[in-house]
Amino acid sequence: MEQQPNQPSPENIMKIGTGFWASKILLTAVSFQLFTIVAEKKTMKAEDVKDILGLKCANRHVYDFLDALTGFGFLKRDGVLETAIYSNTVDTDTFLDSNKPSYIGGILEMMNNRLYGFWGNLGEGLLTGLPQNEAKRSEDFFGLIYKDPEKLNEFTHAMSGIQMGNFITFAQKFDFTKYKTLIDVGGSAGLLSVMVAKHNPHMHCTSFDLPPVEPIANATIQQFGLPDRVKAASGDFFTMPIPDADIVVMGNILHDWNEENKISLMRKAYEALPDNGAFVAIEGIIDDERKQNVFGMMMSLNMLIETGTGFDYTFADFNKWANIVGFKSTSLLPLVGPSSAAIAYK
Template sequence: MEQQNTSPSPATIMQIGSGFWASKVLLAAINFELFTKLAFRQTMTAIEIKNELNLNCSDRNVFDFLDTLTGFGFVNREGVLETAKYSNGIDTDVFLDKNKPTYVGGILEMMNERLYDFWGNLEEGLLTGKPQNETKVGGNLFEKIYDDADRLKMFVHAMSSAQMGGFVAFAEKFDFSEYKTLTDAGGSAAMLSLMVAKHQPQITCVSFDLSAIAPIANETIQQFALSNSVKSVSGDFFSDPIPHADVVTMGNILHDWDEETKLILIQKAYNALPTGGAFVAIENIIDDERKENVFGMMMSLNMLIETGNGFNFTFSDFNKWAEKIGFKSTELLHLSGPTSAAIAYK
């Protein structure tokens, strides 16, 4: 039997330690809209890309940038250096071309625009327990985002793109056979409601969020031509009741808040449901052993950066809260990647 090599290696240490290099290469390409331009042109040489992106660095720098993206598998390449022609990889062509409805780059744009610098202060966040974003000088995160129309639109589309895979999977996997109506509390651009309406045409959906979000949600609803099935309703889920429905969903909402506030929101969802109704929290649910869903734990750290007291949670945490509120039973439905639906039945 071959003996397993147990010799120490710094490979993983160096890979993770230099991970911000890889991250910034991809984020820069998205910021330049490189993959969108490649999708339109099909293939481009390095010099064509350099001119198209108005890069003033040396040709060698451009080769290094593009060949790093090639090494990661984001672009394909035929030839080398001056003779090379670049084109999109399969995943980038589907998910990082802004002209396709499958574009998920919104969350990555926000990571580049906001979170990249904020995460540089993770140590300060851990030392102080305080947010490390725009609110370091005071104020509320959501107030600051909602006060800036451009920042709000970026934030809304970022949240929508981050959960698109999970929303589609939920629309396809959840058993809607006993239900007719759905309210998505904190519905943002109405993407969860739209995915449900698209895959489950018998369900009537309400996307419930603050009035500042309504124009964005209505624009998205019109784009999908589903205004007969999805309505945008304005309100504040802290001060207003959540509109009654057979199913109440919250996508990436609970993780923003501390435990006390989570319980308030779960109670409000409970109040909006009939007996037999379902409350669904779509999140990067951390596995109970806290070993596997590393993305979920990093998202929880992101809540430290963003809110100071928000955090991601395990299914065991969810069960405890659901039982405290009075739900009869719970289940966990894996959706896509690190995303799952924690479901509580009234």
């Protein structure tokens, strides 16, 4: 029977309520390196997937797993059940094959290994205002990550994964003609600096982060063959000045902190810039009416989980802080999906 306009429907309620089912199916596939294996084999039958992954469940559940991924648009399929032949879609082949430099699965690996469990305590986070990650065990989240090479490697690649498309788009869409130097504060694996240098041959870039990250960034720089124009530098952006550059970028940095620290970091960026220099924050900037960018609001709740006091923000918020610091103008550059570059000019 056709549903009448404005007739109540539970469809969206159930879609969102069971959303963790869909999420866990994708996260599990990524943790199994399924799309990397399929990319190597080109096509696979369900029984081959079962053998390679060492799955002990019934064949029917292997079909359920692969066919759900097919229904979500992550796999292609010819045939059904025993005759089914699976292959990657264009998206999964590009972004979820870990052998490709375009791989973004690092953030999904971290979501599976860390965030999936922590988000089970969102209610407690809202009730208490306290972080729900390693900090619940009186461990400093960032300190724990930076002293554990394995966790640090996972974290840096996660940050690279979630921002890769934004970095490429920023490198192509922002007008770099007036500038010569860029520093990426909290640059992690160095991908933004590499992408800017790759697409803008006159630019010299520096990826700036804590000392344990420098070898990871240097590896990225070598991988892309850009050591002549991209450097890695070490330092703590809270305890020391930001090195001078024509452009200061912070990707997924401001949202880690409370408003006071956000303004402090923007002030440090201002001091590092020449007149007409640009400060750029690349994040899931929430629309001013707070209706459209739901991802930005979910990311803000993730900051509650991770830091307790950090939050994502609107362009109006950014403008207010830019005015406090003394920037003369601002603009907003849409990037990929829910992300934008909020830009303040000195």
